[in-house]
């Protein structure tokens with residue numbers, strides 16, 4: 035049973051003058067339980083739009099999104115979101131930011147403490163719990179942002195270019211941590227990025243969208259078990275191939291699997 | 295960097311102190327030698343003497359208390375109403391749409407111009423002063439609250455939505471903390487203007503207050519007393535703004551001024 039099923043999803047934005055801009059056109063996707071899917075595509079192709087619709091933050095123009103066969107209507111605690119710049123509340127400490135969702139959901143205090151301690155440890159945030167976001171580096175902030183989503187035990191984790199604002203070395207570390215966490219708790223992840231190397235390193239499947247209006251141009255299955263070596267020939271060639279396909283633009287091939 | 299700033303600070307401070315000292319010395323000399331009449335200027339020693347006399351013989355205290363009471367009553371009323379209405383506007387945009395025209399219109403009226411009306415309605419005592427101070431302060435606080443809440447980054451609202459916070463929770467846990475710096479901005483600006491309002495109205499018509507003392511001193515040509523009261527009022531105004539800034543520091547400094 036797929037966790038997320040997207041059927042004939044369309045999205046147009048309408049401006050004040052009533053002119054419509056197509057952002058996404060006829061998106062059909064199935065994301066299986068526990069699968070790590072990366073969405074890639076040129077900027078402005080509608081990746082964030084797609085993610086926000088799955089998150090229930092944005093309504094579609096037509097089509098449907100099913101989470102475990104139930105239509106997504108508004109946000110849900112089954113879906114966790116990690117934003118591009120972490121979006122931590124600057125007036126709360128790291129700890130208070132992380133428990134924010136649990137407070138709203140009225141999770142009992144002892145349970146909160148337990149989960150907090152677990153993710154503080156998993157995300158290497160020990161000693162930073164009582165710091166304010168402005169006192170942390172971008173990478174540390176994003177760790178807290180991920181912890182804030184994970185403490186809610188969401189079925190699906192949505193991440194919109196979460197590592198794009200951090201430096202290269204930190205990004206690599208965060209990617210490795212994400213892989214490690216996913217191996218510990220097998221969550222479904224829907225990860226938006228424009229970094230192809232990041233996509234092939236992390237994903238079970240990479241989905242390439244065409245330039246605006248975004249359609250699914252091609253899918254790539256990454257058949258390499260974790261832990262992966264980011265300099266693996268196979269990954270590099272796959273990234274190169276996706277790059278070439280982006281250059282070719284809107285051609286609609288059927289799903290392609292790529293083997294060495 | 296810090297050290298450099300400190301050095302320049304002391305150097306400029308020294309110059310500033312010298313300037314003030316020169317000014318005081320000139321006043322002392324000009325009045326003492328009779329070059330400038332006592333009606334126009336007062337010698338610093340005279341100002342200090344008159345001030346000490348007013349404090350020790352008990353003429354100052356009752357008036358000071360009256361003014362402070364008026365200021366605190368009017369200001370806190372304005373803060374309570376301004377912040378509450380501002381948040382209600384954010385809660386119910388229709389309310390803003392309805393009220394905004396009226397608020398903008400009342401705000402546009404020079405407050406001092408309606409003093410005659412306020413005196414007719416509320417008398418020349420405590421009440422009319424409180425109302426005037428309220429009018430002086432409330433709009434600044436109101437509009438700063440609204441602006442702050444509206445400027446709350448949509449990304450914070452998205453976070454609240456993702457965690458399914460209710461509307462009330464979103465207001466209290468996200469909107470208000472996000473608006474706090476702007477609310478305090480309004481409170482500080484308002485604190486800086488209320489003394490103007492209260493002194494003006496007390497000078498126009500009152501039975502007590504520092505403004506009343508001031509106009510009394512002026513009509514008696516007691517220029518040294520005028521100077522003393524001006525200095526006192528200025529200190530109160532500065533102190534008031536400092537108190538608000540201190541409150542802001544207590545509430546926001548941890549995450550803002552890093």
Ligand SMILES: Nc1ncnc2c1ncn2[C@@H]1O[C@H](COP(=O)(O)OP(=O)(O)O)[C@@H](O)[C@H]1O
Nearest residue numbers: 047055057076077078079080081082083084246
């Ligand atoms: N609120 C909006 N109103 C109008 N157009 C929008 C809005 N948000 C995004 N768009 C447009 O939709 C397209 C897709 O945007 P987005 O999903 O942010 O792309 P991506 O994340 O892939 O860079 C872009 O062309 C963008 O200009």
Ligand SMILES: [Mg+2]
Nearest residue numbers: 081082083195
């Ligand atoms: Mg985007």
